[in-house]
Each structure stands twice: as structure tokens, then as C-alpha cells.
Amino acid sequence: MPKTLVVYYSLSGKDTESVSKELAAALGADLERLETATPYPADYDAAVEQGKREAESGFCPELKPLSHNPADYDVIVIGTPTWWYTMAPAVLSFMRKTDFAGKTVAPFQTHAGQPGHVISDMRKEAKGAMLFSGLRLEFGKSGLVSPKSELDEWIKHLKELG
Template sequence: MKRLILTVSLALALTMTASANGNEVSRTKTLVAYFSFPIDSGKEALDATSGASVTIKNGRHFGNAQFIAMTIADTLGESADLFEIDTGDHYPRDYKKIFNATQSEQRKNVKPKLLKRVQNIAQYDKIVIVCPVWWYKMPLAVQSFLDEYDLSDKTIYLSVTHGGSRSAGIEREIAAAEPKATVSKNMLILSRSDTAKSEQKIKDWAKGL
């Protein structure tokens, strides 16, 4: 009996030592990165060609992508970190002005600078990218995000909001930007008008990541 207790104690000690030395396989972590741009005026979202919109929940205004990302991160709990792809004041918050600005930006391929950085991208095995479809493409702010990090060997999941274009092939843009990553075919695609009433659908999708 004493020998059995000693053996178990030794095994526990070795496990703790391996963990301390970083030899134990770490728990999978997920980064939920989102680009979202709510319109201050509270008007209806931009149309299908540009795709940003506003979700109202409990009297609070959220960008659609922001609402989706927050729901995903909350569902995943401690295994997930939420990160905003933040362009600061790069875009105007007026409906008509942002419509024109994003069109011009896409045409000229002007990538905005980001205000925040992920401190340790290596700790994440999964990256969830949440964004609207802008002019049938990925927002250039998301392209700026992808340019900053090497996501090789990571699995990337995509969730987009749209006004009729579905994913608009954004998954292919991500695959081209991160050729050594795996871009999952398991995408969450939501119409901009359905986001507020899709909370359970978002949670169910997040649980399957």
C-alpha cells in the first residue's frame, strides 16, 4: 500500500514538474478578433455593398460584428480573448461620409493603420475573424490585421455580416493573406438585419469551434 501511495505521489510530482517546465501540452486558446463600425447617428446600416450595421440590445448600440464577437467570446469563456481591430478615428461616423470613404479606400487599396496589437499571437491555436462585408470584399482594416501577424499552422474561422452578398469570398482573401494557415469552411454568415435575433445561433456556432 505504501508503495502504491509513493508511486502515485511520484507521478503527480512529475506531472507538476512537466507543467512547470512547459512540457505539458497547453490548453487550446482562441483569439476572437473583430472589426466593427457602428454609425453614431443610429440610422439603418449601410447597404449591401458596404455592409456595416448596428445592433440594438437592451437599449445599447453595438456594431453587428462587435455583437457577434462578444457573444462568441462570452460563449467560449476563459479559453478565448476578445480583440478589437481598432482604426481609431480613421473613418467618419456619418452614414453618407463613411459610405464614400470606404468606396474610395477599397478602390485605392489604402490600408488603415491599427491602434492596437496582439501581445502574444503565438499563444493562440484558433483565430476567429468577425467583420462586415464592405464593397463585396474584406474590410481593409482586416487586411491590415492579417499583414501584421504570421498565422501559420493556426486555424482561422470566419464570421461575416452582409446585406445580400453572403461571405463575398472573404475566406479566399484570408487564405491568400495567410497561406500557411487553415481557413475553416465552417463559417457563420449572417444578414445584417438578422444579427440582433441570432444570439442563440451565434452561441451554437461558437460551441462547435
């Protein structure tokens, strides 16, 4: 079995986090939540505005130190909420400072109906990696909107990596 790390960012600690925890449990993987050194405003609308400026300018916020070293893993699953049609800035920071050469990268995104170009942006940042198909999951106020079978299928295929 390849050694797998699930790395994710989740502003709310809900949508992307719930998927990441399910993936880590199903794959027997380690789990790493990315956190920015400076937290976003607690007010959601203010966070959305700051996120707009950051996502549109390609800003890479400083991250808190990670508890796992990506270099130790064969497969890195990376999860991000959609922020202004791209990945969250914290995920861009992580991808820019990680060497993916020789690893398999499996990207997934959560979104609220406007998925944008997150997966293709993540693919561009995963330099040197073998790329696993991307997964898009829509969430609404009461949870997962996309069919749960899409996540289950993705997990099934990830388990076949050997």
C-alpha cells in the same frame, strides 16, 4: 482546450461586435477590437464612400496597438463587416501583419444582404493557417436576419477543436 482569440472590426459597434462578444463568451476566448488610428467620418454615407475607395484599392489603414498578441494563441477567430463585397480595410491590415503559421483561423462576416467574396478573400490572407469553415451572418436594421442556429452550430463545431 486551445487558446483562442476573437479579433474583430465593427464600425458601428453593433453587428460584428455583438457576434464577437457572444463567441468570446461561449469559447472562453480573449477579445480584441481592431481600431484604425484615424477614425472614419461620423457621417455614415461619407464612411461608406471612403470605405469604397479603400476596399477597392486594397488599402491597409494603420491600426491602434493591439492589447493581445496573436502569437500567443492557437485559434484566431476573425470577424469583419462586409465592406464593398470584401473584408473591412482594418481587418486586411491585421491579416497582412499577422503570422498565422501553425494556427487555426476561423473567419466570419456580417453583411446586409450582399455578402460578396469576404470569406474567400480572408482565406487567401490567412497564409500558413489551418482554415476553419467560414460563417456569414446577415443583419438588418433590427438585428440578426440569418437563423440564430447558424451561429450556434458554428460555435458548437469550434468548441470541438482540440
